[in-house]
Amino acid sequence: MRPGVPLGTIAGIKIGANWSVLVVAVLLVQMLALAVVPAGTPVRWLLATAGAVTFLLSLLAHELAHAFVARAFGVRVERVTLWLLGGVAELGGEPPSPRADLLTAAAGPAASALFGGLVGTIAVGLDAIGAPAGVVAVMRWLAAVNVLLAAFNLLPGAPLDGGRVLRAALWRWHGDRDRAALGAAGVGRVLGWCLLALGASELLVAGLIGGIWLALIGWFLVSAAGVEAGIARNRMVLHDAPVSSAMQTRIACVDADCTVAEAAAAVIEAAPEGRAVALRTAGGRPEGLVRVADFARVPPSQRADVPVRRIAMPSNAVAVVAPAQRLADVAGAVSRAGGALVVDNGVLVGLLDRADVARAFERGALGSGHPGPGADAGDS
Numbered sequence: 001m002r003p004g005v006p007l008g009t010i011a012g013i014k015i016g017a018n019w020s021v022l023v024v025a026v027l028l029v030q031m032l033a034l035a036v037v038p039a040g041t042p043v044r045w046l047l048a049t050a051g052a053v054t055f056l057l058s059l060l061a062h063e064l065a066h067a068f069v070a071r072a073f074g075v076r077v078e079r080v081t082l083w084l085l086g087g088v089a090e091l092g093g094e095p096p097s098p099r100a101d102l103l104t105a106a107a108g109p110a111a112s113a114l115f116g117g118l119v120g121t122i123a124v125g126l127d128a129i130g131a132p133a134g135v136v137a138v139m140r141w142l143a144a145v146n147v148l149l150a151a152f153n154l155l156p157g158a159p160l161d162g163g164r165v166l167r168a169a170l171w172r173w174h175g176d177r178d179r180a181a182l183g184a185a186g187v188g189r190v191l192g193w194c195l196l197a198l199g200a201s202e203l204l205v206a207g208l209i210g211g212i213w214l215a216l217i218g219w220f221l222v223s224a225a226g227v228e229a230g231i232a233r234n235r236m237v238l239h240d241a242p243v244s245s246a247m248q249t250r251i252a253c254v255d256a257d258c259t260v261a262e263a264a265a266a267v268i269e270a271a272p273e274g275r276a277v278a279l280r281t282a283g284g285r286p287e288g289l290v291r292v293a294d295f296a297r298v299p300p301s302q303r304a305d306v307p308v309r310r311i312a313m314p315s316n317a318v319a320v321v322a323p324a325q326r327l328a329d330v331a332g333a334v335s336r337a338g339g340a341l342v343v344d345n346g347v348l349v350g351l352l353d354r355a356d357v358a359r360a361f362e363r364g365a366l367g368s369g370h371p372g373p374g375a376d377a378g379d380s
């Protein structure tokens with residue numbers, strides 16, 4: 001997920017929102033004003049806006065609950081981002097035990113259910129003392145939607161929270177985290193297809209536009225579960241091997257403004273075996289990658305004139321990873337991108353391409369060259 005627009009920091013956790021949240025906010029305000037707040041309420045649109053904003057804040061509370069519990073177990077929290085289909089708490093690592101996994105996952109739905117229960121109780125109280133019907137209606141909706149959110153998120157398939165709970169349970173049961181993640185992702189994929197089918201039939205058979213939403217969520221689950229299954233499979237082979245164990249460290253790095261001839265000379269000089277050259281900005285920041293194979297696209301007679309930038313991989317296709325990251329977590333992205341810059345605190349320390357990833361898989365399959373699954377899988 002892209003970081004989105006930064007909105008600030010809560011208790012040291014960065015908060016961001018994707019632009020798609022604006023679409024959700026507009027749809028919510030409209031829906032609340034037209035379908036929830038009773039017709040004839042004087043401040044109808046104001047109430048609807050307050051309801052929509054409170055709903056987004058309750059989503060934030062759900063994600064922050066995940067983030068705080070993860071942090072309490074020593075897991076780094078990168079940021080919390082709100083987007084079209086809800087929120088994500090991006091964690092910089094994995095919960096260290098099944099118990100940490102379970103509590104981190106359960107915290108979000110627990111926060112939603114708690115918020116829903118609280119707002120629902122207040123709504124009943126306000127109704128009893130004769131508060132304006134519009135306020136009570138919006139609060140009832142907030143209560144219902146939060147309880148529904150808690151229940152939906154507890155469906156037992158990854159990447160939903162219920163899938164994480166299932167993963168924690170399987171992990172505790174047989175002691176293999178990666179196998180547990182694969183199982184939870186498998187259920188997630190089935191769940192996604194079911195929601196997709198349900199949404200599509202709602203739309204096609206019953207003519208309900210809401211079916212599009214359900215189908216969209218189903219499609220998102222199918223693809224996210226696929227990514228999770230891929231990472232779990234990678235981990236079963238690569239275990240905890242870090243990026244640094246597979247990267248090329250003899251690397252050529254040239255200014256992005258230099259010519260193909262200069263870049264070729266740099267490869268021969270610095271890394272004759274290298275398959276790629278890193279590009280850096282005038283300020284020395286790593287910014288791109290050129291495959292040595294692509295040098296052939298420029299005839300030798302023109303190499304002294306053509307800027308190397310012209311044969312570089314598109315900058316958005318180059319992955320940037322950290323040497324300490326788990327190879328299993330980035331293998332998919334590196335294979336899709338074709339190559340990655342390995343950057344540590346702004347300094348280029350290595351390159352990683354498909355061939356490096358493939359070799360790491362071969363070594364992993366042979367059971368050599370990696371520390372192996374030494375992490376303590378048990379939990380006390």
Ligand SMILES: [Zn+2]
Nearest residue numbers: 108109153161
């Ligand atoms: Zn959640």
